[in-house]
Amino acid sequence: MHIAIIGAGSVGLLLAGKLAASGAARITVVTRAKEQADALNEKGITVTSGRASARGNVTAIPFAVWSSSQALELPYDWVFLTVKQQAIDSLMLNALGAMNRPVNGLVCWQNGVGHIERIADVFPLDRIYIAVTTEGARRLALSEVAHTGTGHTELGAAAGQVLDNASQPMQKILEGLLNQAGFQASVSKHIVSSIWYKLLVNAVVNPLTALVRKPNGELLASDETATLIRSLAKEGLSVALAEGAELDEDSVLRRIQDVCRRTADNRSSMLQDVDAGRRTENEWVSGAVARLAAKHGLSVPATETIYRIIREWERGR
Ligand SMILES: NC(=O)C1=CN([C@@H]2O[C@H](COP(=O)(O)OP(=O)(O)OC[C@H]3O[C@@H](n4cnc5c(N)ncnc54)[C@H](OP(=O)(O)O)[C@@H]3O)[C@@H](O)[C@H]2O)C=CC1
Numbered sequence: 096m097h098i099a100i101i102g103a104g105s106v107g108l109l110l111a112g113k114l115a116a117s118g119a120a121r122i123t124v125v126t127r128a129k130e131q132a133d134a135l136n137e138k139g140i141t142v143t144s145g146r147a148s149a150r151g152n153v154t155a156i157p158f159a160v161w162s163s164s165q166a167l168e169l170p171y172d173w174v175f176l177t178v179k180q181q182a183i184d185s186l187m188l189n190a191l192g193a194m195n196r197p198v199n200g201l202v203c204w205q206n207g208v209g210h211i212e213r214i215a216d217v218f219p220l221d222r223i224y225i226a227v228t229t230e231g232a233r234r235l236a237l238s239e240v241a242h243t244g245t246g247h248t249e250l251g252a253a254a255g256q257v258l259d260n261a262s263q264p265m266q267k268i269l270e271g272l273l274n275q276a277g278f279q280a281s282v283s284k285h286i287v288s289s290i291w292y293k294l295l296v297n298a299v300v301n302p303l304t305a306l307v308r309k310p311n312g313e314l315l316a317s318d319e320t321a322t323l324i325r326s327l328a329k330e331g332l333s334v335a336l337a338e339g340a341e342l343d344e345d346s347v348l349r350r351i352q353d354v355c356r357r358t359a360d361n362r363s364s365m366l367q368d369v370d371a372g373r374r375t376e377n378e379w380v381s382g383a384v385a386r387l388a389a390k391h392g393l394s395v396p397a398t399e400t401i402y403r404i405i406r407e408w409e410r411g412r
């Protein structure tokens with residue numbers, strides 16, 4: 096089993112390191128920088144989890160070389176895309192369109208929505224899979240990643256139909272592979288609901304923490320942010336339902352509060368991007384919720400306001 100993993104950040108290194116260390120697959124990692132490819136070829140990947148650590152050997156190649164060489168033609172069994180939404184640009188789309196079709200498919204690991212439609216313009220939709228994950232990872236060095244939270248990964252076909260588990264051979268192969276590497280993965284019964292369940296957490300926790308510059312847990316400690324959590328969650332839910340997700344307000348609110356408690360000390364990925372002066376995934380999280388609301392004729396004033404404030408910050412950074 097040969098897997099190419101495009102994007103050697105937190106999630107990419109976690110997947111690559113654990114899959115390689117377990118022997119579940121041979122891994123080729125596509126990095127942005129040559130410096131990182133050199134480090135990975137020399138040292139492999141170290142995954143730390145508490146006091147434990149594991150090391151896996153991988154082959155690494157910079158994107159610029161991969162996308163303009165014969166490496167693009169290799170018959171990978173799977174290609175995992177683990178870059179952030181903002182890195183799915185025209186160069187990336189060109190490479191995805193030009194690469195030899197992986198035998199099994201392309202798996203997208205991003206938070207947020209909107210990218211699948213863009214990828215499906217260059218890659219057959221029926222070969223695209225979605226992984227919605229609550230694993231926590233943080234890249235510590237070019238070849239080292241911390242597994243900061245054990246989560247669960249739900250798998251589905253991007254075509255998004257409600258499918259019965261037994262009739263999903265590709266997702267079953269993927270599930271087996273990830274479980275063999277030590278993850279907890281399962282085939283989602285309704286991938287649209289899984290996507291929105293996670294997206295609603297990100298559309299509430301990420302922009303709020305980024306704006307008030309506080310860790311996740313502190314959102315519950317103030318009346319102001321607790322009120323905003325409810326408004327954003329309610330608005331997001333109305334859009335999720337219009338998009339076909341099967342969710343209810345109580346379970347969404349409980350999930351958001353639970354994530355804030357369980358990851359109380361975490362600075363959300365959006366807050367980390369803001370801290371570092373980087374562009375965030377705002378466009379594909381709050382921006383996507385606002386655009387889809389408009390498509391369905393729904394009003395989401397709190398989401399819209401927060402989206403625009405962060406967008407303005409991004410413009411002036
Ligand atoms: N971190 C987490 O715990 C979780 C993250 N997610 C989601 O997973 C996705 C990835 O997140 P995360 O791993 O944290 O992000 P990171 O920023 O840590 O990693 C993204 C990686 O993509 C690389 N990259 C950018 N452009 C290219 C390119 N053209 N070719 C190859 N590599 C490229 C970056 O390289 P460089 O560093 O050199 O710029 C970086 O290493 C996001 O959508 C996020 O929301 C989902 C669940 C949990």
Ligand SMILES: CC(C)(CO)C(=O)C(=O)O
Nearest residue numbers: 300358361362363364365
């Ligand atoms: C779940 C949460 C909010 C954890 O911080 C996350 O996914 C993120 O930071 O992007």
